[in-house]
Amino acid sequence: MKYIKYSFIIFLLIYINSSFAQQSDSSVIKSIYDEALKSYNSYNELRYLCKNIGGRICGSKQSETAIEWAKKEMTDLGFDKVYLQETKVRHWIRGDKEIANVKSKISGNHNLTICALGTSVGTGENGIKGNIIEVKHLEDLEKIGSEEIKGKIIFYNRAADQTLINTFAAYGGVADQRVFGAIQAAKFGAVGVVIRSLTVANDDFPHTGIMRYVDSLTKIPACAVSTMGADSLSDWLKNDPQLEFYFKMNCKEEPEVKSFNVIGELTGTEFPDEIILVGGHLDSWDIGEGAHDDGTGVVHSIETLRLLKILNIIPKHTIRCVLFIDEEIAQRGARTYAESVTAKNEKHLIAIESDEGGFNPFGFEFNGTEEQTKTFKEWKKYLLPYGIYDIRPGYGGVDVSFLKDAGIPLAGLNVSFQRYMDYHHSPNDIFEHVNRRELQMGAATIASIVYLVDKYGL
Numbered sequence: 001m002k003y004i005k006y007s008f009i010i011f012l013l014i015y016i017n018s019s020f021a022q023q024s025d026s027s028v029i030k031s032i033y034d035e036a037l038k039s040y041n042s043y044n045e046l047r048y049l050c051k052n053i054g055g056r057i058c059g060s061k062q063s064e065t066a067i068e069w070a071k072k073e074m075t076d077l078g079f080d081k082v083y084l085q086e087t088k089v090r091h092w093i094r095g096d097k098e099i100a101n102v103k104s105k106i107s108g109n110h111n112l113t114i115c116a117l118g119t120s121v122g123t124g125e126n127g128i129k130g131n132i133i134e135v136k137h138l139e140d141l142e143k144i145g146s147e148e149i150k151g152k153i154i155f156y157n158r159a160a161d162q163t164l165i166n167t168f169a170a171y172g173g174v175a176d177q178r179v180f181g182a183i184q185a186a187k188f189g190a191v192g193v194v195i196r197s198l199t200v201a202n203d204d205f206p207h208t209g210i211m212r213y214v215d216s217l218t219k220i221p222a223c224a225v226s227t228m229g230a231d232s233l234s235d236w237l238k239n240d241p242q243l244e245f246y247f248k249m250n251c252k253e254e255p256e257v258k259s260f261n262v263i264g265e266l267t268g269t270e271f272p273d274e275i276i277l278v279g280g281h282l283d284s285w286d287i288g289e290g291a292h293d294d295g296t297g298v299v300h301s302i303e304t305l306r307l308l309k310i311l312n313i314i315p316k317h318t319i320r321c322v323l324f325i326d327e328e329i330a331q332r333g334a335r336t337y338a339e340s341v342t343a344k345n346e347k348h349l350i351a352i353e354s355d356e357g358g359f360n361p362f363g364f365e366f367n368g369t370e371e372q373t374k375t376f377k378e379w380k381k382y383l384l385p386y387g388i389y390d391i392r393p394g395y396g397g398v399d400v401s402f403l404k405d406a407g408i409p410l411a412g413l414n415v416s417f418q419r420y421m422d423y424h425h426s427p428n429d430i431f432e433h434v435n436r437r438e439l440q441m442g443a444a445t446i447a448s449i450v451y452l453v454d455k456y457g458l
């Protein structure tokens with residue numbers, strides 16, 4: 001009887017103790033969200049990055065300004081350490097605004113809104129003129145054959161699948177046209193490539209993005225046409241398969257240049273050599289302002305450290321914000337960072353990336369061991385009041401994915417999927433499309449997970 005009584009008291013003490021602990025974690029997390037929702041700090045940072053600096057393709061003057069700005073911003077916020085990590089990046093220049101038009105006796109003469117795909121060669125001063133062959137798949141060219149394709153322009157017009165709830169999957173389902181379209185077309189003797197913009201939106205904004213060449217084949221110029229333009233072009237072609245397409249782009253590539261990742265830290269009190277990483281990419285495509293891609297990830301990462309600091313949440317481990325350079329072209333920043341982690345044998349508890357935009361967050365994708373995944377999922381209980389309900393498997397993000405081989409658990413902030421691809425890599429990726437509260441919810445969510453990882457480990 002006595003034993004049962006003692007057991008009960010011990011159980012009660014444990015229960016009270018754990019419920020206090022939980023209470024206190026919940027209240028810390030509430031304080032993080034409260035501070036985030038009241039603050040305009042990161043929203044103002046994003047405005048500056050978008051409006052005063054603008055699109056910042058790696059190697060550009062704007063990317064240099066962004067590096068200086070980020071370093072100063074983190075220094076002014078009083079982070080314990082702020083420094084640059086040197087790397088080399090490709091230096092591709094778009095040049096003048098691209099021109100495209102169609103001439104047809106049957107379908108009429110029309111201008112089209114296009115942009116060069118990232119790292120495309122130019123067309124030369126006179127542009128390129130030719131007949132168009134419309135296809136839906138890369139493999140279609142094999143059936144058509146070299147004889148017909150030689151000297152023509154290939155128009156890849158496979159639309160993104162509107163029925164997919166995850167628009168990243170819709171994008172992934174059509175991305176081969178942009179990445180490999182020019183290689184495939186060159187194999188059959190085509191002189192140029194036009195792709196339907198990789199977006200679920202129906203508008204007149206062209207979407208750029210990385211493309212590839214191989215040295216064994218002729219490098220032919222490649223551009224993206226807006227989805228409205230692609231639909232029109234397809235209609236005009238139906239009326240007149242012989243219509244003449246013209247495009248001119250004077251983009252070019254110059255020698256590689258020096259660039260930098262920007263890193264800021266709050267030094268851990270107990271384990272300063274053990275790192276919790278939060279990051280996004282500082283570079284963006286040149287034709288928009290790089291707001292959702294990935295200005296929001298940049299300010300999410302800075303804001304995470306600011307929130308912990310201003311709330312006097314003293315971390316045991318070092319909290320490191322890494323703003324990677326060159327995610328869009330060759331991921332040189334991420335590769336350099338990962339090499340340095342291996343060289344220094346640096347321990348990371350987790351690497352968290354935000355690169356899906358500044359929309360309302362609903363969860364994380366997580367890549368770790370079974371045990372780590374279980375722990376990560378248990379923390380959902382603290383975040384449910386803020387609408388964070390989903391922890392799913394995933395790769396975390398392009399930049400942090402290079403840390404996978406080092407055995408580091410990776411996480412990526414997941415935010416509402418529906419609008420990101422409307423803006424992605426287009427002139428429409430502007431500050432005005434970011435909502436301050438949604439942005440702050442993302443930062444608070446990352447900061448809360450950082451707080452939990454720091455307190456309990458993974």
Ligand SMILES: [Zn+2]
Pocket residue numbers: 281293294327355
């Ligand atoms: Zn991005």
